[in-house]
Amino acid sequence: MKISLLHFFLLVFLPSLPVFAAEDTLPILYLRQKVEITGVDSLKGVKVCPLYKNAQWAVTSRWDDSNSDADLKMSQLMDKYGYKATFYLNGLLDATVVKSILARGHAFGGHSCSHPFFAQCSYNRIVEEILKNRIDIEARTDISVNSFAFPYNQYESATRPTLHWDIYRILRRAGYVHTAYNVFLTPEMKNISQCNQLPYEGSPAGPQFNAFLADSALQKKEPNICFNTHAGSYTGSPGLFTQLEADLKQFAGRKDFWYPTLTDYGAYRFQYKLAKIEDLKKSTGNVSFTLVRPAGLDTNSPIPLSLKIDGTVANNFQITVDGKILPPDSKEKESAVFSVPFPSECGPPSKIDAVCVEGKPVFSPKFPFLIASLFLEREPYQFQLRHMKNGPALKNIFVTLRLPFAAEEPVIRTKPTRVLGPNGLLSVSFDPRWTDRSLAMVQGRAMFVAQVDFLCDNKPSRLYVYGYKDIPSSEKATVYPKDHFAWCGPLATDECDATDITSKILQNPDSASYSLPNGKTVVWEKPLSDWMVDSPDIIISRPISFLTAFIRSPAQQKVKIATDAGRGIWLNKTPVTSGQIVTLNPGLNRIILCAAGNVFFKLIASDTGQRITNIEYVLPNAVAKSITVKPSAFSRIFVRDWLLCGPFPNPGDRPVKKGFDIDYLATGGGEAKITPVKNSEVSWNGKKITWQFYHSPEDRVDLFQFPPIKALTNYSDIVAYAACTLISDRDLDLLLGIGSDDGYKLYLNGTLLKTTRAFRGAAPDQEVVKAHLLKGKNHLLLKIDQDFGQYEFYLSLSSPTGKPFAGLTVASD
Numbered sequence: 001m002k003i004s005l006l007h008f009f010l011l012v013f014l015p016s017l018p019v020f021a022a023e024d025t026l027p028i029l030y031l032r033q034k035v036e037i038t039g040v041d042s043l044k045g046v047k048v049c050p051l052y053k054n055a056q057w058a059v060t061s062r063w064d065d066s067n068s069d070a071d072l073k074m075s076q077l078m079d080k081y082g083y084k085a086t087f088y089l090n091g092l093l094d095a096t097v098v099k100s101i102l103a104r105g106h107a108f109g110g111h112s113c114s115h116p117f118f119a120q121c122s123y124n125r126i127v128e129e130i131l132k133n134r135i136d137i138e139a140r141t142d143i144s145v146n147s148f149a150f151p152y153n154q155y156e157s158a159t160r161p162t163l164h165w166d167i168y169r170i171l172r173r174a175g176y177v178h179t180a181y182n183v184f185l186t187p188e189m190k191n192i193s194q195c196n197q198l199p200y201e202g203s204p205a206g207p208q209f210n211a212f213l214a215d216s217a218l219q220k221k222e223p224n225i226c227f228n229t230h231a232g233s234y235t236g237s238p239g240l241f242t243q244l245e246a247d248l249k250q251f252a253g254r255k256d257f258w259y260p261t262l263t264d265y266g267a268y269r270f271q272y273k274l275a276k277i278e279d280l281k282k283s284t285g286n287v288s289f290t291l292v293r294p295a296g297l298d299t300n301s302p303i304p305l306s307l308k309i310d311g312t313v314a315n316n317f318q319i320t321v322d323g324k325i326l327p328p329d330s331k332e333k334e335s336a337v338f339s340v341p342f343p344s345e346c347g348p349p350s351k352i353d354a355v356c357v358e359g360k361p362v363f364s365p366k367f368p369f370l371i372a373s374l375f376l377e378r379e380p381y382q383f384q385l386r387h388m389k390n391g392p393a394l395k396n397i398f399v400t401l402r403l404p405f406a407a408e409e410p411v412i413r414t415k416p417t418r419v420l421g422p423n424g425l426l427s428v429s430f431d432p433r434w435t436d437r438s439l440a441m442v443q444g445r446a447m448f449v450a451q452v453d454f455l456c457d458n459k460p461s462r463l464y465v466y467g468y469k470d471i472p473s474s475e476k477a478t479v480y481p482k483d484h485f486a487w488c489g490p491l492a493t494d495e496c497d498a499t500d501i502t503s504k505i506l507q508n509p510d511s512a513s514y515s516l517p518n519g520k521t522v523v524w525e526k527p528l529s530d531w532m533v534d535s536p537d538i539i540i541s542r543p544i545s546f547l548t549a550f551i552r553s554p555a556q557q558k559v560k561i562a563t564d565a566g567r568g569i570w571l572n573k574t575p576v577t578s579g580q581i582v583t584l585n586p587g588l589n590r591i592i593l594c595a596a597g598n599v600f601f602k603l604i605a606s607d608t609g610q611r612i613t614n615i616e617y618v619l620p621n622a623v624a625k626s627i628t629v630k631p632s633a634f635s636r637i638f639v640r641d642w643l644l645c646g647p648f649p650n651p652g653d654r655p656v657k658k659g660f661d662i663d664y665l666a667t668g669g670g671e672a673k674i675t676p677v678k679n680s681e682v683s684w685n686g687k688k689i690t691w692q693f694y695h696s697p698e699d700r701v702d703l704f705q706f707p708p709i710k711a712l713t714n715y716s717d718i719v720a721y722a723a724c725t726l727i728s729d730r731d732l733d734l735l736l737g738i739g740s741d742d743g744y745k746l747y748l749n750g751t752l753l754k755t756t757r758a759f760r761g762a763a764p765d766q767e768v769v770k771a772h773l774l775k776g777k778n779h780l781l782l783k784i785d786q787d788f789g790q791y792e793f794y795l796s797l798s799s800p801t802g803k804p805f806a807g808l809t810v811a812s813d
Ligand SMILES: [Zn+2]
Pocket: 001, 064, 065, 111, 115, 150, 151, 152
């Protein structure tokens, strides 16, 4: 997102030798079309053109980071000069902007759900960031997505050498065929294309553009030139905007260029690489063959495929595809080019929905006659789709199961089910056959997705059904460094470089505190947990710190150190380096690291490179008597204890349902003014409704588990309130992160801070709002509405500075 961060990671995570698994062989659905041509004498050949209509270059643009105003303005600039834009989303744009952008032929791509550094994420998290982002955009826009842009352009890590290849595999298993980056692909990565980016946000693009045009090897490999990267940087600076406009003007309207979206470019190149011409037959003047190409279900764009026929083109030249006449794009004496569209029933979907299923069946909002279930309690797992009454029968149903990273088969596609009519049931059992249940592979919850593609009223349609499950690990968490290191810092660069602090720590790593020459004192603390970092190989640090742990080894053994702790590594007080083979003593070994930022640390076998699993990391205060490791204060927490009140009715249709704007708390002083206490009551419509204490066992508050809502027979069309009190020992600025299913109103101390009308699934921090707490009690109230499907919310409190904040108490009684 920010250039400085990008450069930082390019410098720190130097690419190292990737370890490649075999080329992936994911299922692809192929389509066969019969092509017959008359009027071609002395046929020399038929080939698939590298670009649509046999253009020489595809010229396009990429814009990241979900900026509604800037993206709209950028799309209008592209329209002016005949270009198309692809907007890479990591949050949703304003609904009217989405509509306007799509209506003018621009496209959307994936940019992850929460814009994390992939190098710091667990595998299950990376899969979710990439796949759920695609599902969310598709369900929101009804347009399928096939191109991905990496957050921070980051996809590799020096200490996770397979990460680059693994991310390629994850992109493929999530259904992507294109990545909006110019140096991602290696020759082994065959089924994805990429784009050649021009200099961005400041430099004139012309010289680089002309250099690309002159590069015939590049044209053969990836004939694409792309303006980029953040629309806001251009729209926020009149000078840059004018510069960009001049560059666009210079290369606009060229006959030998194709100006597609990156979705269309990616889909075209995917077909180009995989299409085949079979059963080629020729007799006097007539040519016939079968064109075999990936179907719209896998291209996710309806871009036609262009073919070039070389031979003498006679007057009676005519092309028919599956019996229908197709006019050529261009015709010369010795050749003709024509573009074969998808048959309408084999194109990509035009209506897309997504439902999250946990435990019980859920109706699809857009296909309300379909009810889906995902049973993940025991293996084999089961996906079920039931057709209720009052809806058209589904035809040509393909179920594509997209499974967690540790599953043996990443993607399973079932044979087509011809018809699912009223009262019909489609059921698919599947066994993930785990290849690796180590903590690194299964850490965190794993996402399971059933993508169902079908014809509904003869239109290609799609329903995603997804759910989560925690897969138990076969390993103990103590095999990994995360949460087992004590942390001392942060230090300024000069403080850290002072030999004084280093020698003090090395001489006496168990001291309760260390004083610096400048009078500052530092102590050992337990590092903060950080939601952005979930790889168990990463120790959470802060710039710049010392870190220490014990490593318990059952015997003397030689191991290799793999770490990016760049400022120093000491094993049993001896300096060592990453990549060095060292000897662990039987029993406890002391490791000390000095690093800037989060640290990757792994001990591997020097011959196989595999993780050493017979060791254990031990937090020093568990064994060293003199060291006190202070528990760190929090910098971000979720409120799990609430006073809840409801349900109240919420009739009517989306987007504005009636209950959302009815103040049901009027008898208690109104939504803005109420300060509820446990077991207090409000009256509405002659009924008394009690504020009840509710503790959520997880960060997500599932309102279906709140007893008065759990007791309902119909979980749809309701609203409820959630209240808590934030008690601060001083005036305090903080951030409130809200995730909601569906919409909400947020009040703090009587002020309406935020209203979000939405129909969506909940995720942490879908909106983040700045808030100011007063010394003493602060009253927070959330009103959450429910259309149908899941009903839940998240509320996080975080410190705007990232520093832990003390003196804040959350009360709910
Ligand atoms: Zn970004």
